[in-house]
Amino acid sequence: MNPSRLLAMLLLASSPIAAAPADQHPSQPGSNPIIRDKFTADPAPLVVGDRLYLYVGHDEAQRDEMFNMREWLVYSTTDMKHWTDHGPIMKVKDFKWAKQDAWASQTIFKNGRYWFYAAVEHDATHSGKAIAVAVSDKPTGPFVDAKGSALVTNAMTPKGTHSWEDIDPTVFTDDDGTTWIAWGNRQCYIARLKPNMIEIDGPIREITPPHFEEGPWLHKRGKMYYLTYASLDRKTHRDERVSYSTAPSINGPWTYRGELTGSGKYSFTIHPGIVEYKRNWYLFLHNATLAIGDLNGSIGRRAVTVEHLRYNPDGTMIPVVQTDAGVTAPADRAR
Ligand code: FUB
Numbered sequence: 001m002n003p004s005r006l007l008a009m010l011l012l013a014s015s016p017i018a019a020a021p022a023d024q025h026p027s028q029p030g031s032n033p034i035i036r037d038k039f040t041a042d043p044a045p046l047v048v049g050d051r052l053y054l055y056v057g058h059d060e061a062q063r064d065e066m067f068n069m070r071e072w073l074v075y076s077t078t079d080m081k082h083w084t085d086h087g088p089i090m091k092v093k094d095f096k097w098a099k100q101d102a103w104a105s106q107t108i109f110k111n112g113r114y115w116f117y118a119a120v121e122h123d124a125t126h127s128g129k130a131i132a133v134a135v136s137d138k139p140t141g142p143f144v145d146a147k148g149s150a151l152v153t154n155a156m157t158p159k160g161t162h163s164w165e166d167i168d169p170t171v172f173t174d175d176d177g178t179t180w181i182a183w184g185n186r187q188c189y190i191a192r193l194k195p196n197m198i199e200i201d202g203p204i205r206e207i208t209p210p211h212f213e214e215g216p217w218l219h220k221r222g223k224m225y226y227l228t229y230a231s232l233d234r235k236t237h238r239d240e241r242v243s244y245s246t247a248p249s250i251n252g253p254w255t256y257r258g259e260l261t262g263s264g265k266y267s268f269t270i271h272p273g274i275v276e277y278k279r280n281w282y283l284f285l286h287n288a289t290l291a292i293g294d295l296n297g298s299i300g301r302r303a304v305t306v307e308h309l310r311y312n313p314d315g316t317m318i319p320v321v322q323t324d325a326g327v328t329a330p331a332d333r334a335r
Contacts, residue, residue: 061300128163
């Protein structure tokens, strides 16, 4: 998030344009937004056996606050329609070296444990944002700081242009067992993780794709690797959209494939999370259409959604139209 946009965002957040209408959507299970009693953002799915877990940040912005995010929550489902609330898995203060900002996260399973990677604001000992790593024996936590210090600090990406570039980790284990981590804001970075999951192994490489803003998500389908992300073409758009690149290997070369979906309704940010579950593919996003009590959706009061995701025969992803119906609509009509 660019500070020069901050003032504009705050003004928008309190303007009629940004104010979401009262929640008029039908509450049919599976329709969007999927979580309606809390504001949630930055969805990150993980399949464990026959259950899909969904890790989110808890948006608690009051009035014109931009962001107020102090904890991460997890939900789960076995049918994509009914969600169980497992409560908070961690608070940002559980990382003793972090100051604030429970921003985007992702959890993966490796070596019998669940590894949780998240963006936070570092305390005064390091400037700017950082990436934390925590671990648990269960997908629902409790998670504990696995390292006692940041996995990535702003100083580790010295060619970056700003202090909040080291955010939004995505983690992916390739077929050879190597786990990779990518992250970034405006600059997108990738690095290998050591088998211990708490140290970077080797160089950090920049792989910034066109219009990259933040929120990268790595996945693989067949032989194709995908880097999906929140994009912003400042010349033409006011709000983030989702774009993606593909590659024949995690090391690239990456080919830009254009936009996967438009902006989340009423939301400056958007954040993709992609997963295959029970032989169907899903794209999780967030928008700002939810109202709870007298609090309307805004930049800091978002709501997680999910849509079907389909592929063309050549492996490219079919553009996704964001809907109120969500996955209550049949997958074959998800265009
Ligand atoms: O939720 C806080 C930040 O906003 C995330 O880290 C970004 O991806 C954007 O969604």
